Amino acid sequence: MFLFLHRWIWSDPERCARKLFNFAETEADGGRDLVRAAELTEDRTLRRLFMIHAADENRHAGLFRSRGAALLHTLPLRSTAILQLNWVSPGERGLDDLRVHAESNASLLAFLHLSEKSAAGHFATYVDALKGDPLTSAVFKEVLKDETFHMNYTLAQLARVAPKRHRLWLWRARLGRLWKAYLRIMSAVAGLMGTAILTLQYFILLPPFAALAKRAARREPQGWISIPPERGRPLRSQY
Ligand SMILES: [Fe+2]
Ligand SMILES: [Fe+2]
Numbered sequence: 001m002f003l004f005l006h007r008w009i010w011s012d013p014e015r016c017a018r019k020l021f022n023f024a025e026t027e028a029d030g031g032r033d034l035v036r037a038a039e040l041t042e043d044r045t046l047r048r049l050f051m052i053h054a055a056d057e058n059r060h061a062g063l064f065r066s067r068g069a070a071l072l073h074t075l076p077l078r079s080t081a082i083l084q085l086n087w088v089s090p091g092e093r094g095l096d097d098l099r100v101h102a103e104s105n106a107s108l109l110a111f112l113h114l115s116e117k118s119a120a121g122h123f124a125t126y127v128d129a130l131k132g133d134p135l136t137s138a139v140f141k142e143v144l145k146d147e148t149f150h151m152n153y154t155l156a157q158l159a160r161v162a163p164k165r166h167r168l169w170l171w172r173a174r175l176g177r178l179w180k181a182y183l184r185i186m187s188a189v190a191g192l193m194g195t196a197i198l199t200l201q202y203f204i205l206l207p208p209f210a211a212l213a214k215r216a217a218r219r220e221p222q223g224w225i226s227i228p229p230e231r232g233r234p235l236r237s238q239y
Contacts, residue, residue, distance in 0.1 A: 006129035013071050016136060020068030023091030024061040030092060031057035036100045043105055043161065049153055053112075056146045057092075064091075067139045092119040092147070106162040110173035113154035120147040 010016050034054035038047045092115065103111065123144045130137035158166045 003125065003129055006125055007132075010126065010129050010136075011132065013133075014075055016133070017068040017071035017075070019086065019091070020064040020071070020136070020139075022086060024064035024068065026091045027057045027064060028061035031055070031061065033100050037103075037108060040100060041105055046105060046109075046157060046161075049157065053150055053153075056150065060092075060143045060146065063139050063143060067136055071136070090122060092116075106158060106165070106169045107172065109154045109158040109161065110166070110169035111176070113151060113158060113170070114173050114177055116147050116151040116154060120144060120151050123147055 010019075031054045034050045034057060038050035038054065041047050041050065100108070123140045126140045127137050127144060130140065158169060162169055
């Protein structure tokens, strides 16, 4: 969806490099959370799978980081692109707000499945959008294989640990993601409203005060003012 928009976002090499560093951080963070999940679960199969998953996420972090560094080396020292537009083209979002301690095996698997599914969808789009940069496109292609495996194993394991209620867990996870998306949008809207209100205040409220201050300044006598002799006492103290 909106392939032209993704093409434009990824066409700037500096933005591309910054986004890859950002993605690498999310992947590495997700990997650490999965190691913690492996420590906490009592299910031996899940422990082994979470460790494999964690190693994959760590490898993704390395792939993104080294491609980002290679791109930055090709750029001049000063460049202007800053906006990463991660709200349009995110990385493995979801892994960044994983609360391992608060989750049961089933809820964690449902949450992971949806996050991996969404990441796989995004990364497949980036493979196409980056046709002009085959090396970066190849990195996403490589990562995409693992994300597809993560997406599939989490669903299969969810069906194993909660055979009768796995659909319910998926719906709960979907609602949780919707709520988080709502909060993200609302905080962005609040930020925009704050900027708009402060800008309006600057242009509407400040000018009258500035005019009053200028008028008061005009009334002030200019230059040195002679002090009456009774006020010309020697300074012996602060008061
Ligand atoms: Fe990943
Ligand atoms: Fe993943």
